[in-house]
Amino acid sequence: MDNRIAASELIINNRGAIYHLDVRPDELAHTIITVGDPDRVGEVSKHFDKIEGKYQHREFVTHTGYIGNKRLSVVSTGIGTDNIDIVLNELDALVNIDFETRQVKPTLTSLQIIRLGTSGALQENIPVDSFVVSSHGLGLDNLMNYYVFENTSAEKQLLESFRGQVFLQPGGANPCLFEASAKLQEHFTDGFHTGITVTCPGFYAPQGRVLRGALSNPDLIDKLTSFNYEHHRITNFEMETSGIYGMGRVLGHECLSISAIVANRIRQEFSKDGGAAVAAMIEKGLGIIAAI
Numbered sequence: 001m002d003n004r005i006a007a008s009e010l011i012i013n014n015r016g017a018i019y020h021l022d023v024r025p026d027e028l029a030h031t032i033i034t035v036g037d038p039d040r041v042g043e044v045s046k047h048f049d050k051i052e053g054k055y056q057h058r059e060f061v062t063h064t065g066y067i068g069n070k071r072l073s074v075v076s077t078g079i080g081t082d083n084i085d086i087v088l089n090e091l092d093a094l095v096n097i098d099f100e101t102r103q104v105k106p107t108l109t110s111l112q113i114i115r116l117g118t119s120g121a122l123q124e125n126i127p128v129d130s131f132v133v134s135s136h137g138l139g140l141d142n143l144m145n146y147y148v149f150e151n152t153s154a155e156k157q158l159l160e161s162f163r164g165q166v167f168l169q170p171g172g173a174n175p176c177l178f179e180a181s182a183k184l185q186e187h188f189t190d191g192f193h194t195g196i197t198v199t200c201p202g203f204y205a206p207q208g209r210v211l212r213g214a215l216s217n218p219d220l221i222d223k224l225t226s227f228n229y230e231h232h233r234i235t236n237f238e239m240e241t242s243g244i245y246g247m248g249r250v251l252g253h254e255c256l257s258i259s260a261i262v263a264n265r266i267r268q269e270f271s272k273d274g275g276a277a278v279a280a281m282i283e284k285g286l287g288i289i290a291a292i
């Protein structure tokens, strides 16, 4: 049987690199930091002791290098889970598909993928400039509806409770929920808030913001803030985490999402220096990641 993946499905450019990321298999480390903002890639790699290579295509910037003996790649995803579909599939292809034979490798590699992003807090006691580790990604976007995946029974119970407490208008969203990698999460405790991160398909109405467009779910923020199930609370929302956790589940990678809180939606505050908060998260995060 010919199980070669066709040229139209696995797109490899003239450099031997994958289509969107323009990265070759040998140019990617197995510990990967994802950031939304392409300009944040250099803010991470400036802490590397050595930079091995820099690659860019569209909004996808990748720097690979070393902190001590630890090889790391930092990749920008741009905004949203539609981009996460591209980035996670291409990262996976770079390690788990043989680009010569176009076949899935017999032995699969599990990547460590850690998002260093920004986010809005949904609890009064999570101040701007603090950091949140996402124990779960709860998706209100549509990405994972296109994939087959398994949920644990704990995930199913939490999702069931969410569906019972947070009503979204019919056709509005089919929520999904995934736990973080426990192996990665155990390293990020001191100095981090922890909770469920809701991933939204937009920044304005999907996060309850009104500039001029009226909201179809005006009580969304209240419902998310007051959600509770056993010891679980929703801490924050942003636009990538559930896609990263969901694609990590589908493809077998260890994923964790960390956010610098730049907005507190309950106190209606925005960070006076979001750049400094992100810089502090990068420094703290890299110190931990380099030692894992």
Ligand code: R1P
Residues within 6 Å of the ligand: 035, 036, 037, 078, 079, 080, 116, 117, 118, 119, 203, 238, 239, 240
């Ligand atoms: C919106 O401003 C963007 O900021 C957050 C959201 O998830 C979204 O991507 O993360 P990043 O700062 O990592 O992009």
Ligand code: URA
Residues within 6 Å of the ligand: 118, 119, 120, 121, 203, 207, 237, 238, 239, 262, 263
């Ligand atoms: N990113 C988001 O998606 N929302 C916020 O409120 C802040 C950053």
